[in-house]
Amino acid sequence: MPTTIPALPCADLDQTIAFWSSLGFTVSYTQRKPNPYAVINADDYCLHFFGLKQLAPAENYSTCLIIVPEVEQLHQQFSQHLRTSLGKVPAQGFPRISRMKPGQSRFTLTDNAGNSIIFIKQGVEDEAAAQAYKNPERNPLQRAIAVAARLRDFKNDNQTAAKTLDHALARYPDAPSSDYAQALLARIELAQALEQDQQLEQLTAQLNSIELNPEQRQQLGL
Numbered sequence: 520m521p522t523t524i525p526a527l528p529c530a531d532l533d534q535t536i537a538f539w540s541s542l543g544f545t546v547s548y549t550q551r552k553p554n555p556y557a558v559i560n561a562d563d564y565c566l567h568f569f570g571l572k573q574l575a576p577a578e579n580y581s582t583c584l585i586i587v588p589e590v591e592q593l594h595q596q597f598s599q600h601l602r603t604s605l606g607k608v609p610a611q612g613f614p615r616i617s618r619m620k621p622g623q624s625r626f627t628l629t630d631n632a633g634n635s636i637i638f639i640k641q642g643v644e645d646e647a648a649a650q651a652y653k654n655p656e657r658n659p660l661q662r663a664i665a666v667a668a669r670l671r672d673f674k675n676d677n678q679t680a681a682k683t684l685d686h687a688l689a690r691y692p693d694a695p696s697s698d699y700a701q702a703l704l705a706r707i708e709l710a711q712a713l714e715q716d717q718q719l720e721q722l723t724a725q726l727n728s729i730e731l732n733p734e735q736r737q738q739l740g741l
Contacts (some may be wrong), residue, residue, distance in 0.1 A: 579633030
C-alpha cells in the first residue's frame with residue numbers, strides 16, 4: 520500500500536528531538552551523517568525531521584495534518600507537558616500551542632523549529648465548524664463570530680479574527696444580548712492571546728455590563 524511521509528525541516532535536530540520528547544514522543548530513528556534525520560513516534564503516527572541549517576522558525580511555513588480520534592484530551596496532555604518543561608503554555612513565539620475550547624475540532628502545535636502540526640478530530644465535525652459561517656439561519660453577528668473562529672482555529676490568524684469581531688461589535692450593538700456577550704467572550708480570548716491588556720480591561724467591563732439570565736450565563740460558561 521503506498522505511503523506518503525512528509526519530512527519537516529529543523530535547524531537543530533537535537534533541539535527538535537528534545538522538544539518532541541518532552542511532549543511524550545519517542546525517537547525511533549536518528550541519523551547524523553551524511554545528513555541529519557530523525558523519526559519520532561506517538562501512538563499510531565510518526566513525524567520525520569531533517570536538518571536544514573540557517574532555518575529561521577519565523578520563516579518556516581511547513582505544515583502537517585494529523586487526523587486523530589479526539590483532540591481535547593490530547594491538547595490537555597500537550598499543555599501539561601509544555602507547562603512542565605517550559606513553566607507555561609505559550610500561545611505565541613516558538614514553540615506555541617493554539618487555544619482549545621470545548622467542542623473544538625482542531626488545534627495547532629508549532630514546534631521550536633516553526634513547523635505547524637495541526638491535530639484534527641476524525642469525523643464530520645471539523646468540516647462543519649469550517650463552514651459554520653455560511654449558515655443562512657445565523658444573524659450577522661453570529662456569522663461574524665463564526666468567521667472569527669475560522670480565522671482563529673483554521674488559519675491561526677488572531678489579528679484578523681480580532682479585527683473581524685471589533686468591526687462586528689461596533690456594527691451590531693443592538694444584537695441579542697447573548698450573541699453580543701458571546702462575541703465579547705471570543706474577543707476577550709483573542710485579547711489575551713495578543714497581549715492587548717488595555718483592550719482586555721475594556722472588553723471585560725463591557726461583558727460585565729450586559730444583563731444575562733441564569734440560563735444564558737450557563738450557556739456562555741459565565
